[in-house]
Amino acid sequence: MTQLDNSQSPPAANGGPLAGVRVLDLSAYIAGPYGCALLADHGAEVIKVEPPQGDNLRNYPSTLAAEGRAFLGVNRGKKGIVLDLKTPAGKEVLLRLVDQADVLVHNFRPSVPARLGIDYDTLRARNPRLIYCSLTGYGDTGPLKDSAGYDQVLQTMTGICTFQGAPGDAEIVYGSVVDYYAASLLAGSVSSALYQRERTGQGQFVGVSLLGSALAMQSARLVWAEGEPREVWRDMRSGGITGLHPTREGSIYLSANTPHFWEALCELVGLPEMARDPRYDSVRKRAEHADEIVPRLRQALQAHSAMEWEAIFGVRVPCAPARPIEDMFDHPQVLAQNLVHTYRHPSVGSYRGLARPVRFGSQPAAAPGAAPTLGQHTEQVLRDRGWTDAELDELRGSGLLA
Numbered sequence: 001m002t003q004l005d006n007s008q009s010p011p012a013a014n015g016g017p018l019a020g021v022r023v024l025d026l027s028a029y030i031a032g033p034y035g036c037a038l039l040a041d042h043g044a045e046v047i048k049v050e051p052p053q054g055d056n057l058r059n060y061p062s063t064l065a066a067e068g069r070a071f072l073g074v075n076r077g078k079k080g081i082v083l084d085l086k087t088p089a090g091k092e093v094l095l096r097l098v099d100q101a102d103v104l105v106h107n108f109r110p111s112v113p114a115r116l117g118i119d120y121d122t123l124r125a126r127n128p129r130l131i132y133c134s135l136t137g138y139g140d141t142g143p144l145k146d147s148a149g150y151d152q153v154l155q156t157m158t159g160i161c162t163f164q165g166a167p168g169d170a171e172i173v174y175g176s177v178v179d180y181y182a183a184s185l186l187a188g189s190v191s192s193a194l195y196q197r198e199r200t201g202q203g204q205f206v207g208v209s210l211l212g213s214a215l216a217m218q219s220a221r222l223v224w225a226e227g228e229p230r231e232v233w234r235d236m237r238s239g240g241i242t243g244l245h246p247t248r249e250g251s252i253y254l255s256a257n258t259p260h261f262w263e264a265l266c267e268l269v270g271l272p273e274m275a276r277d278p279r280y281d282s283v284r285k286r287a288e289h290a291d292e293i294v295p296r297l298r299q300a301l302q303a304h305s306a307m308e309w310e311a312i313f314g315v316r317v318p319c320a321p322a323r324p325i326e327d328m329f330d331h332p333q334v335l336a337q338n339l340v341h342t343y344r345h346p347s348v349g350s351y352r353g354l355a356r357p358v359r360f361g362s363q364p365a366a367a368p369g370a371a372p373t374l375g376q377h378t379e380q381v382l383r384d385r386g387w388t389d390a391e392l393d394e395l396r397g398s399g400l401l402a
Contacts, residue, residue: 015366016043021194023047024097025078026106028055030151030179031210032135033074035186036105040077041356041368042191044103047381048078049094051085054374066347072371073353074183076343080372081381085116089398093382098123098130100385103190107135109146120205131193133206135186140207149210151178158214159221163235182213240290241265244322245298250306255318257283264316269300343370 021044025036040046062069084090113119120132137149152172155161164171186208221234244251256265266275280286306321313319341355395401
């Protein structure tokens with residue numbers, strides 16, 4: 001049964017270059033939903049379509065009693081409806097929504113859409129202008145095409161984990177980095193398909209996979225020249241200087257690859273002679289002599305805390321103390337960029353979260369809306385798209401609407 005909450009109106013129509021574009025978001029978890037949130041950031045009207053039990057991300061561990069923190073974070077700016085696509089009534093409602101949509105995004109395994117009757121060929125016959133985006137774990141062909149794909153599974157499969165930690169000791173990169181990169185690829189690819197549609201009048205299929213995303217993230221490593229052995233040095237880290245270092249209190253990340261940053265670092269930590277030493281006058285040489293340089297550097301860093309070193313280095317040495325994410329809510333640079341917004345949510349109340357991460361100067365965007373509650377806008381979305389009172393009553397009678 002759909003849960004309706006008419007106490008809060010749906011998010012205001014966004015400004016931005018995708019204003020007027022209608023997106024149906026059938027995806028769940030992180031990559032698909034966040035890709036659609038990025039489209040909403042760019043002005044699209046995004047309708048999140050959930051099954052009666054809701055997106056499983058709503059049920060992930062969270063200290064918030066009313067809603068999953070992760071769900072709030074990746075579904076901003078959307079309207080929310082509930083449809084059971086396994087029922088004739090739910091499927092018929094979706095097909096009518098498709099007739100008026102510009103984009104449909106899902107993250108079903110490749111065999112599922114045809115079983116539900118919402119595969120690309122079926123929907124293209126109804127709406128030739130539809131951009132149909134399928135987000136999968138491994139793509140829509142090949143021996144793994146019907147396997148479930150998840151961020152950390154793909155990290156482990158594609159070599160990302162072997163570059164973390166000590167040699168031979170693989171480690172996960174937490175933060176769903178593959179999902180978020182896939183989301184960016186999704187938003188960019190859909191936008192490109194919309195641009196092409198403006199020239200041709202025709203929609204098209206867009207395929208994005210976590211596998212492709214995980215490999216694209218490693219394009220600087222994924223180069224194997226003819227004649228090279230299988231195992232060559234592929235790590236992009238530039239040596240022991242660039243990285244996290246302990247200080248008197250806390251850790252600080254330093255990046256001193258260019259000559260002027262290296263000279264400034266040596267000067268400010270009180271080791272100017274290292275900058276003049278010809279053995280250390282390139283990134284490669286400093287990496288080769290890291291066992292000589294790093295102990296001296298770390299001893300010098302014990303003179304101050306990480307926060308004090310940040311002030312000392314200023315703009316002369318790229319650096320950052322290791323901070324908890326909580327510090328970002330009130331960081332002066334974050335606030336200056338208006339990257340945090342205060343949202344109002346029907347069940348959570350007031351919360352602060354990420355605003356739009358991209359700015360468009362030609363048209364000020366409306367304030368982003370909070371993630372929807374389950375089925376919050378079902379009736380309003382259908383009414384806005386032409387459902388009559390009699391049809392809504394019929395849907396209530398069938399149990400599709402509460």
